[in-house]
Amino acid sequence: MDYLVSKQVKVLVNIEGSMREISASLQYYSNYLLLVMADRDIRIPLSDIDTLQLQANELRIRINSAQGPQTFAMVFENKDEAKDLMSYLPLQKEAQESQSFMQNLDFSAKKTPVTTVIIALNIIVFFLMYGIEKLNIIQPKNLDVFIQWGSNRIFETIDEPWRLFTCAFIHFGLLHIACNMYFLHAIGRLSEKLLGPRFYFIIYIFSAFTGSLASLLWNSDGVISAGASGAVFGVVGMVGAFLVMRRDDVPPTAFKNLKNSMVQIVVLNFLFGTLVPGIDNAAHFGGLLGGFIGAAIMSRSLDPQKRTAQFIPKLILGLVCLPLICVGIWKSGLIQKKPIVTLNKISISWYDKKVLHLKGVNRHLTSFINGESTVDEMKKGIETHNVFWKHLLKQINSIEHDPKSRNYAEIIRIQKACEFQIQFQKEVLLYTDDKKKMNLFKIDKQKEWFRLLQ
Structure with missing residues (x-):
């Protein structure tokens, strides 16, 4: 396989305890570097290259090989020769590409x-x-x-x-x-x-x-x-x-x-x-x-x-x-105004949320009766919970009421409960001028509610 680039370099090697420069031919192949010297050849896989360091016209290549980390120092005729080789090496190429990527990002915004x-x-x-x-x-x-x-x-x-x-x-x-x-x-x-x-x-x-x-x-x-x-x-x-x-x-x-x-x-x-x-x-x-x-x-x-x-x-x-x-x-359902829901989901909503909303209405009424909140605050609070019953009733009405269906009794039961709560929360507001009558009305309706659920 022919090499892609060839450079004449001086390689610093340790000979008998002292560093000496030896002339060599540095050949760049697609997946490795080859240092050809008079007495030996050194093959450097590109995948082993860890870091590159350029000082003037001297290029240091640190590799992580099976024998452990090694550093090769090569002296080129001039700095441009060293830079030219670096442009072919993978680490340098990736660095240039990443730098170009960041520059384009900064240009974009x-x-x-x-x-x-x-x-x-x-x-x-x-x-x-x-x-x-x-x-x-x-x-x-x-x-x-x-x-x-x-x-x-x-x-x-x-x-x-x-x-x-x-x-x-x-x-x-x-x-x-x-x-x-x-x-x-x-x-x-x-x-x-x-x-x-x-x-x-x-x-x-x-x-x-x-x-x-x-x-x-x-x-x-x-x-x-x-x-x-x-x-x-x-x-x-x-x-x-x-x-x-x-x-x-x-x-x-x-x-x-x-x-x-x-x-x-x-x-x-x-x-x-x-x-x-x-x-x-x-x-x-x-x-x-x-x-x-x-x-x-x-x-x-x-x-x-x-x-x-x-x-x-x-x-x-x-x-x-x-x-x-x-x-x-x-x-x-944003266009239809009737969300497509199953009876199963309606039932889940009914069993999971009804107690929460019942307690919420009772809390607002009790707070008003005890003089802890105003009429407007009480009305606003009740209306927040009334939304639940109104929407649940809409969901029930979107289901076909087939008397022969095994779910018919469940549908009617939830439907009546929703209608009861909507009507109760409307009628209880008629007693805002007489808190005692409001409290008695609330107690009577609570008893009626429990009879309805039995």
Whole structure:
């Protein structure tokens, strides 16, 4: 096999305890270097090269071989000769490619203003909400507050679709926002440089939307969903899409490191979300998919000279994805105004949530009767829980009432219970001027409620 490059050098070798220069021919092959001297040949595999150090016209090559670490010092005629050889060596080539990659990133976006603003907005909303509502910053318990501030729950989002976006700026405690903002700061800046601030912002908001939509599809029984994690997973999806669509723009070493990092983040977070209750993996998956799709459509080359519109491929990809998103919106019930749910999910919602809402209404009524709250506060509190019964009744009415069905008795039972609570919470407000009568009415209706459930 012919060598690719040949150089005449002086090699420093240890002869009888003293360092001497010996003339040699340095030949560069595709996978090794060969030092040809008068009395011996030394073969240096490129895979063994650890570090390169250039001082003036002297090049030191440190290798990790089976015999242990060794260093070869070679003196060239001039510094340019040494640099010329270094440009062929793998470590130097990777360093040049990585440097070019970082320069192109800086050209694309030297700063990351969008990531900074998004983090700032999340922090501002967090401290405003927790300060105004006087919530426990470590473990907040009043979930009604999160609904009032714009969290995503199907009961409210059906009529207030803006919650699909606002929920991405609301967090359940200090640990929740700290984790999300840490990952956003770590990965968001890279994504913003890869895509540019404008496209990055558009895809971030789109990822928040797809994450919230996926949460509605999966959690149609009324789970409260909030947090930036869906959009943060979208940021991970952006990097993944860029690596797939623009692989030629990323050096092999950087590509391998980024790919491994993104895979680890996704796998560990989904595993954590599966093992730990209360984590919305549906929102994570929806955000990841949204970020990947958005970046696949909008990604562009980091090299300004290679940037082309590529309009047709992006148009085709967009036309394929748009119907899927429309189907998701339709299936979530945001257009139909009737979420598609099964009796099983309705029953789960009924058995899991009814006690919580019954206690909530009773707490607001008792607080008013004891003079601890105003009429407006009591009405507002009751209406928060009344939403549950109204929506559950809507779900029941969306199911066919076949008297021959084995589920018919269960449907009628839940239907009557919902109607009873809606009517009770309407009638009890007629006694706001007489707290004694209100208390007696409440006690009578509670007895009637228990008879209804028997």
